[in-house]
Amino acid sequence: MTQYVILNKTDLDEFISRLAQIKKTVAPVKRGVKNYAFEEVTSGKNVAVKYIPTILPPKKYFLPQTETLQQYDKSKKTWNAVMEFQEMIIFGVHTCDLAGIQCLNMAFSDKPKDINYLARKNRILIIGLECNDYCDEYASCKVMDNHMPNGGYDLFFTELDDFFMVHINTLEGEDLIEKTGLFKEAKEEHKKALKAMREEKRKRFKDEVNVTHNQLKPLFDKSFEAPVWQSLEARCVSCGNCTNVCPTCYCFDIEDEIDLNLTTGVRKRRWDSCQNEPFAQVAGGENFREARGERQRHRYLRKFKYPVDKYSRYFCTGCGRCSRTCMAKINLKETINELAQGAK
Amino acid sequence: MKRVTLKESAYNVKTGKILVAKMLTAQEKYFKIALAGGESLDHEPGQFVMVAVPGVGEAPISVSSSPTIRGYFELVVRDAGKLTHVLHQLEAGDTVGIRGPFGVGFPTQILEGNDLVFVAGGLGIVPLRSLINFVIDNRRDFGKVSILLGCKTPQDMLFGDEVDQWEKRLDVNFNCTVDKADPDWKGNVGLITSLIPGVTLDIERTFAIVVGPPIMYKFVIAELLKKNIPERQIYLSLERHMKCGVGKCGHCQIGDVYCCQDGPVFSYDKIKNNIEAL
Ligand SMILES: Cc1cc2nc3c(=O)[nH]c(=O)nc-3n(C[C@H](O)[C@H](O)[C@H](O)COP(=O)(O)OP(=O)(O)OC[C@H]3O[C@@H](n4cnc5c(N)ncnc54)[C@H](O)[C@@H]3O)c2cc1C
Ligand code: SF4
Ligand code: SF4
Ligand code: FES
Numbered sequence: 001m002t003q004y005v006i007l008n009k010t011d012l013d014e015f016i017s018r019l020a021q022i023k024k025t026v027a028p029v030k031r032g033v034k035n036y037a038f039e040e041v042t043s044g045k046n047v048a049v050k051y052i053p054t055i056l057p058p059k060k061y062f063l064p065q066t067e068t069l070q071q072y073d074k075s076k077k078t079w080n081a082v083m084e085f086q087e088m089i090i091f092g093v094h095t096c097d098l099a100g101i102q103c104l105n106m107a108f109s110d111k112p113k114d115i116n117y118l119a120r121k122n123r124i125l126i127i128g129l130e131c132n133d134y135c136d137e138y139a140s141c142k143v144m145d146n147h148m149p150n151g152g153y154d155l156f157f158t159e160l161d162d163f164f165m166v167h168i169n170t171l172e173g174e175d176l177i178e179k180t181g182l183f184k185e186a187k188e189e190h191k192k193a194l195k196a197m198r199e200e201k202r203k204r205f206k207d208e209v210n211v212t213h214n215q216l217k218p219l220f221d222k223s224f225e226a227p228v229w230q231s232l233e234a235r236c237v238s239c240g241n242c243t244n245v246c247p248t249c250y251c252f253d254i255e256d257e258i259d260l261n262l263t264t265g266v267r268k269r270r271w272d273s274c275q276n277e278p279f280a281q282v283a284g285g286e287n288f289r290e291a292r293g294e295r296q297r298h299r300y301l302r303k304f305k306y307p308v309d310k311y312s313r314y315f316c317t318g319c320g321r322c323s324r325t326c327m328a329k330i331n332l333k334e335t336i337n338e339l340a341q342g343a344k
Numbered sequence: 345m346k347r348v349t350l351k352e353s354a355y356n357v358k359t360g361k362i363l364v365a366k367m368l369t370a371q372e373k374y375f376k377i378a379l380a381g382g383e384s385l386d387h388e389p390g391q392f393v394m395v396a397v398p399g400v401g402e403a404p405i406s407v408s409s410s411p412t413i414r415g416y417f418e419l420v421v422r423d424a425g426k427l428t429h430v431l432h433q434l435e436a437g438d439t440v441g442i443r444g445p446f447g448v449g450f451p452t453q454i455l456e457g458n459d460l461v462f463v464a465g466g467l468g469i470v471p472l473r474s475l476i477n478f479v480i481d482n483r484r485d486f487g488k489v490s491i492l493l494g495c496k497t498p499q500d501m502l503f504g505d506e507v508d509q510w511e512k513r514l515d516v517n518f519n520c521t522v523d524k525a526d527p528d529w530k531g532n533v534g535l536i537t538s539l540i541p542g543v544t545l546d547i548e549r550t551f552a553i554v555v556g557p558p559i560m561y562k563f564v565i566a567e568l569l570k571k572n573i574p575e576r577q578i579y580l581s582l583e584r585h586m587k588c589g590v591g592k593c594g595h596c597q598i599g600d601v602y603c604c605q606d607g608p609v610f611s612y613d614k615i616k617n618n619i620e621a622l
Contacts, residue, residue, distance in 0.1 A: 068347065069355040072398040077439050079398075081353035084345050112354050112590045119350075224619050251594030254587045258399035265399050267355070272587075274594060282585050283424035286558045288598070288620060298597075298620075306600040 004186035004194075007157075007164045011182045013044035018180040019089050023125070026061070027091040028054055034136075038090065047092065049159060052135040053319045057097050057247035058090050062104055062121050063271075069116060069254070070267040085120040089176070092129040096141045096319040098152040100247025101126070103307070103315050107250055110311075125172055128153035132201060138320030140208040140333055143216070146317050147205045148198070158194060165194045208318070209336045216314065219339055220304040224297070228338045233293025235328040240273030242322035242330070243299065248315040249273070274298055300335065354590040357396055357441035358383065363416055365435050368502050371422050372467075373432050378416040379442065385417045389475035390449030390581055390609045394589050395419065396441030397434075401427045404586040404604070406471035407445060410478040420470045420502060446589040447608050450475045450553060450579060458549045459487035463564055465494045465536050465556025469502050471581055471608075472555045476510070483515055490517040490543055494536030494556070498522055498529045517543075536560065540567040547572045555581045561622050565612060575613035582608050582621065 007015060019025045020042045027047040029039045036051040038058055064084070071080045093101075101121075108117035128149060131141075141147040149156050154173030158165045165186060168174050177183050211219055243249040253272040258265035272279065275295050281287040289295045303316035316332070323331040350356070364376035379385060385393070387407045396402040409418035423432045434440065452475075460479060464472045479486050491510055495501055500522075511518040519539050521532035532539065536556070552568050554561065561580060568578055584596035584603040596603035599618040601610075615621040 069353070070357060072357075072441075074398050077359055079357035079359070079396075079441055081350045081356040082347050083350050083353070084347050086345050108592070110591065114590070114592055115350055115353050116355075250592070252587070252592070253595075254402065254593070256399050256401050262399075267396075267398075267402075269588075269593075272593070272595075274597075278585075279595060280585050280597075282558075282583055283422070283428070284557065288584065301599075302594075302597075309600055 003168055004191065005166045005168065005177055005183040006186045006190050007166055007183050009159075009162050009164065012047075012049070012164070015180055015182050016041060016044035016047055016091065018182070019091065019176065022089070022176070022179055024086060024088040025091060026088060031055070041091075049092070049129070051092075053094065053096065053139075053321050053324070055325075056245060057100050057319065057321065058093055058126075059100060059104065059247050059250075061086075061088065061090065061124060062101060063117060063250055063252075066268050066270040067116065068266045068268050071264070072267070073264050075263045083116040083119055085123050087123050089125045089127065091127045092157075093126055093153065094129060094131055094135075094319075095149050096139070096144075096146045096317040097247055098126070098128050099144070099146040099150065099317040100319065102150075102152045103248040103313065103317070104250055106311050106313065107307075125176065126153045126155075127173075127176075128156035130156070130158040132159065132197060133204060136320065136324075138323045138331070138333070139318055140316075140320060141318035142205040143207040143209055143211075143213055144314055144316055144318035145213050147201070158197070160190070160193045160197055163190070165190055209333050209340070211336065211340045215340075216304050216336070217308045219336070219343055220301060222343065223301075223305075223339055226339055226342055228335055228342060229293040229297045231338070232296040232330060232335070233291055235330055236275070236292045236296055237328055238275045238277060238292055238295065239327065240275045241325045241327070243273040243275055244271060245321040245325050247317055247319060247321070248303070251279075274302070296330075354588070355443070357443055360395075360440045360442040362434055362436050362438045362440065365438075368420060369500055372502060373421050373423070375419045375421065375431075375434075376416050377419065377440065377442070382415070384414060385411075385442075385445060387411055387417065387445035387474075388449030389452060389478045390471055391445040391447050392471070392589075392608065393419075393442050393444035393446065394586075395421075395427075395431065396443065397427060397430050398441065400430045402441070402443070402587075403427045404446075404589065406474070406581075408470045408473050410474050410481055412478055412481040420467075422467060444589060447604055448606060450581075450609050452478065455479075455551055455553075456485050457487065458551050459489070459546060461490045461492065461543060461545060461550060461552045463492045463536060463540070463552060463554040463556070465560040465564075466496065466500070467502075468555035468557070468560075468581070469493060469495075472553065473503065473506075475553065480510070480513075480516070487549060488517065488545075489515065490545075491519070492536060492539045492543070493518075493520040494522070494539070496523045498526055535563070537563045537567050540564065540571065543571075545571060545573070547574065547577075551577045551579065553579045558583065558622075565622075575616060576611050578612035580610055580612060580615075582610060582615075584608075
């Protein structure tokens with residue numbers, strides 16, 4: 001299989017139209033000032049090729065906000081475990097969000113496996129899209145090592161002069177290339193252009209915080225009693241926005257719904273947030289993370305410590321969404337810098 | 345969105361038929377349950393199941409019976425909220441949904457051949473009973489057995505008849521205390537911690553198994569450590585908010601461990617440095 005092909009920029013519109021004829025296709029679309037969202041598209045007309053991270057990450061397709069896990073029938077006393085899925089193609093996934101999907105894959109394939117997630121993810125094709133430059137000042141993808149493509153896609157697009165360089169990573173990706181029929185083989189000159197762009201990019205992207213990738217874990221290992229959590233305690237309002245928009249947050253709640261006939265119904269899971277006060281409360285009233293500072297610490301440790309111990313991987317992609325969305329202006333880069341300052 | 349049935353899912357629910365239901369105290373109800381088709385639950389002492397009522401929800405409930413009993417299992421439910429309240433309305437002949445058993449129970453293989461000190465506070469007797477009865481059913485495989493029981497008032501005592509049997513056995517050293525006595529009470533009055541200094545034990549071969557409300561652990565462990573029991577010979581069962589039971593939903597996380605998968609039973613040395621544990 002040819003590894004690289006090219007697509008003329010003028011053919012992008014047609015490419016998206018043809019994708020949409022193959023399967024439901026979603027892509028980043030502009031939603032107001034500095035706001036983008038993944039939405040269904042039928043042509044390239046509305047697709048934003050340059051965009052800052054969407055409000056919600058592509059997580060919303062892999063782990064939908066609500067999802068049915070079981071159907072029950074009280075009269076027949078039966079329970080049925082079910083899964084929901086939709087065949088689709090996601091176009092335009094940045095490298096940070098590719099990393100986010102890889103994190104979710106890891107968590108849900110950890111035993112006991114979550115079949116609902118795993119079966120759904122296999123029905124979603126992923127077309128990545130490179131950021132040649134920083135999206136904005138909130139990103140910290142370089143220090144998280146997610147600014148360069150690291151797998152996790154079927155096809156990967158890089159915008160260069162008047163064409164896209166496209167890396168074919170899977171048979172399913174190659175199939176899309178063949179079916180859409182708009183691609184040409186990449187020549188030496190195209191590969192050179194890609195290499196030149198990447199070299200430039202490496203110079204432009206610098207660690208966005210005052211510690212290196214490898215220093216983050218030891219920093220968080222020693223952070224339990226750090227004063228920075230007290231400062232977050234005073235500012236965080238526990239709205240849970242930071243966890244909702246995070247590509248690697250996957251905590252959920254499970255709830256029953258009953259139909260109007262009062263006999264049949266479904267059990268659903270829906271996104272939950274460790275920032276909600278009752279999240280860790282048990283009967284009898286004990287709350288194991290009562291203070292907002294404790295809950296914020298937990299959020300950070302679930303990015304920079306626990307998953308590293310368990311999966312040897314940071315669960316922060318550096319997308320910057322949590323900082324962009326926080327109304328209390330809690331900023332991930334600042335939190336890390338404050339921690340590093342305090343550790344000196 | 346398409347929906348298909350899954351044969352293998354962590355969210356598969358088995359049907360449990362209630363064989364017996366009776367109130368034990370004003371707040372606690374006992375259930376004897378058999379799985380449909382005579383299937384065995386196959387649990388370890390200390391594990392829990394997720395009990396479901398369609399349209400209401402699910403809650404983690406400890407299996408209170410020993411796995412030495414086949415054909416049915418026992419639960420004791422305190423009326424603590426939405427789901428548990430509905431469970432209290434159910435009677436013999438009704439059905440519930442059962443997922444599990446989940447979690448890591450008590451390490452029966454490690455305990456074998458050793459002396460055991462059981463410390464149960466309040467509702468802690470419910471999960472601990474699965475192990476106590478397992479040990480009694482296999483009595484000769486274990487060394488000295490002491491049971492220390494504590495509850496608020498004599499009326500809160502669960503499984504009174506069974507406790508009387510334990511007390512009468514010559515191969516069990518039994519002691520019991522209440523926070524507040526009534527005129528008929530002949531036993532000790534005071535916190536459960538007050539029973540520990542009176543136990544004589546061989547620290548080389550004694551394992552302490554402690555289950556009770558969150559507040560109890562610090563004090564009981566302090567007393568046990570005063571007796572020089574090694575930290576790895578103290579086992580606890582922790583309670584956390586749980587939704588999935590399979591290590592995904594995040595509700596039960598205690599620092600880097602998941603209570604539903606890595607616990608609920610932990611040895612003290614494994615969690616003493618976990619700032620979210622005790
Ligand atoms: C491993 C384990 C074993 C348990 N064993 C028993 C037992 O043998 N007998 C018994 O009576 N109880 C037991 N519990 C506690 C029992 O799970 C809760 O009382 C029950 O979940 C409350 O649900 P509810 O719908 O009735 O209450 P809700 O109306 O949902 O809430 C009442 C209170 O319970 C808390 N709560 C809600 N859901 C949970 C949950 N899933 N886990 C813990 N707390 C929750 C809420 O935060 C609230 O404070 C156990 C809990 C755990 C974690
Ligand atoms: S978005 Fe900000 S205020 Fe809201 S829970 Fe997260 S850190 Fe707290
Ligand atoms: S913690 Fe913030 S920056 Fe890191 S992946 Fe989550 S939303 Fe993005
Ligand atoms: S109960 Fe969901 S992770 Fe433990």
